[in-house]
Amino acid sequence: MNQELQNAMAFYEPAPQDAYPGVEGKCLWLWEVLQGDFHESPTTAQTVTGTLIFMIPLVDQIGDVRDLVANCRKINKDTDDTWAWVALILTLIGLFPTLGSLAKGCVKVVIFQVRRDIFKATAVMSKVEAPVIDKAVSSLKRYLDDPKVRRFLAAMKIHNPFLYLAGKLDDVKSRLTIKGLLEKFDELMQVTRQLFDSVITFGPEALRGRVERLWTVLVSVRNKADEGMAKTLRPAQDCLDQIINRLRVEGDNAYRARLGNNNHVLGNRENAELELIQRKKPDWVDEVDDPSYPALKNFPSKALESIAEGWPDISATSKSPVRNKFNTFDESMRAAEVSPGERLYRVVEPGAKSFDNGGFWIRKVEFQRLTSKSEWRRNFAVWKSWNENGEYLVYTVPPGQPLKVWEGRAATQKFESMDTYKLEGGREQILLDPNNLKPGFTSPRKSTGWGYDDGTGNPDLDPLKPYLGLPDLTHNWYE
Template sequence: MWEELENALAWYAAAPARWLGSARQDLGAAAEWLWIVLQGDFAEEQSTAQVVTGTVISMIPIADQLCDVRDLVANCRKINADSSNHWAWIALVLTLIGLFPVLGSLAKGCCKILFAYGRKFAVRSGAALKVEGFWDASRPFVEAGIGKLNQHLQTPVVRSSLRALNILNPYQWLAGKLREVIAQLKVAELTRVFDELIDTLRQLLDLVRRWGSAAMASRAGQLLESVLNVRRMANQKLEGLLGPVRDWLERLARRLDIEADMNYRAQVNARNHHGTPRLQAEDDALEFERNKPEWVDKTGKLIHREMAKTPSKPGWPDISGTAPKPLENAFKTFKKASPVTLQPGERLYRVVAPNSFDNSICWMREAEFLALSGRDDWRRRFAVWRYWNRNGEYVVYTVPPGKGLNAWEGPAASQKLEEASPYVLEGGALQIVLDPRQLQPEHLSRRRPTQWGYSDFPGESDEFLGLPKLTNHIDGRNLPPDSKLDL
């Protein structure tokens, strides 16, 4: 065991000269070496390169335990300095959840990178910052962690492990692991892991007491007591932080879902939706002549005529004829439009086809979506031609905390299939048009089925589109300017 411990210590700090000069016989030098390693502080001394190195050493006996104990000691030092600082407690939670058995060694190494960056943010945050804003405030740290995770996944040892475990999409796999952690996130599980770490710390400090000086033994006792002091407060302090941490983990899992979609778009043994021929207005007209559906009228009358003049207001999206795509001429989709500010927490819905983008301009409020009786109602009231949107799925965007989201809202204008065509869609439902460049992708939900199917006409088979994969598609051209998504 001593040889394993010596090798493990070497990962963190060079051996003292007295240890080398004594031909590895001076146990006092060994105690000093172990003591120095246990005092390491992840938040203030560990570089980003060391964070990645730490995930590799998790496969080395004892080294992984040393890493975990170092992090625990650093957490407890912060908490004992100010036990009222909720961010110090959140940093402790992120340390402990990284040790949940459900992760396994490979996922633990990957998640430790993400948790380390979350801890760095927590440790550097002022007590005045509310924990409810954890995700939005920590986004730059999260993105830095994603970048470091990408590097880690490219290392030969990790790639070899992924192949051996037949993990084809590591981001999707990690998102699933995070959701397993969320399901187990309870105070009892956190304190169980805490107690296991304390047992490991006791064993290591026993070596320091046996091999070191009396002064070092005294300091070892003080260190253990400081950790036990935090443990005595843990049950009460951790309970109120589970909600914010759970929300942070859910959003982190969602962020990994997006990374998975961006990096692994191909689907094995499935039809390529992007390769499906794009429908045209004449395709719809031909189908209408064969069997006119309920959602279209053959009257040529536009009940809700489009706006004659473009609305404008400083700070709101430009939807005029000279606006940049995809907002160019968006005013023509309205009968009338008013500027609105969508408040944080508001849930917006967008019906999408398998090959359309999640982050586009047309949305509706939750009440409008829930009031829809089905596909026919949606096509008629929101005036959506089949060749524009094949439907079948939907995505939800939750307006993030902050100043809200400026958008245009009003009744949808009636639509003619073509200028000389008698086929029209009624319109009239309240629609929302926004600038997709203001959408933060991590606040988009996973795709869900509408349960309307993908077909609009008798004899048209859903099989034409293949089995639904419910895969998110993000248009990289419409990302926020500060987005760090690697497209």
């Protein structure tokens, strides 16, 4: 069997070991791969969303055949299922050559998520709901944040991929016809038949009947496709409109002027974090009504005296970078000093979002107590969308006057858009005025050793993960 084909199949399912040796075993392997249901396995989802799939020989083609098989099986069960036909139309849209290789890859990432959620829907839908589009765009953001994709975008001089992709999809939508969709259907049927023939010719004899029965299902759906797609083209176009409009919104928002570099998750990190929590609640998140360490609702009047004596102004009326940050403490907040020579530790993530001279720090004793990222998130109440972690630095208070700071227990933090999710807090944190820090007394960044994600290295387990490869460890000082 062709080595390129074997390599492509390996992206979807591991090769069989001993049960079916030789060519027959490889053909059985191909048969199992082609019957996959929209790349549901984690290894495949990781590949589809984290690789330039359209540049790997045959990987993309096998994925198209798998999707066609899944679509046709769904339609065959109920030919009146509007959304099954919409899913098929979305699959075929991803084959249009007018998109170009980059847009084609991006479209498939979006369509993959939309189509999968359509298939999983249990209630009768009148339209594709907004959360479905949200998840699809989150998948696209992770794809666009892959270093390989970034380099490709830079080489093509595409500075705003969201608007670029919206334009490409708008062009496809304006040209979308039943005739054009059927042509793509027929082209994909030819590829499918070739792969099926390989299974029949070189695979176990027992597979012949199963292959032909599946081919009969595909042909049956194709024979009904003229009528089926004519009835559902409008809902498919409406779905495309939703995707295009959302991409334009992302394009308008994601690339506004920012300080520092652009190494960040594109778009709304909070949505991606909520997706992670709802998929499988992490051990650092609690579902409680009453916070363990209630946040201060008002700036304590007694603290005004300390501000007058030189402590950072963290009140709601302050003009400092830490304005209104008193609500990150519970009632234990107090004015404190850090003596010259003492070391403070700050946990950061790479890129423009985490500055070395930020406001939040912890004492050495607190840092040395930490044993995991999960413990840090829970006890210092830090959501992923605020700080992905991965690196830390040390600030040594210079000779002279002590550093005036606010110190106290980290308040319980609720998730902004979902009150039931909370981070407990409770460990001692320090808040200072970044303007009081001196770059020369800051150590190089070091790796925490906890990694840059909260999954297992699999983007499907951590949809927010923005960093791949070696630690950045690059200073990022806000002036």
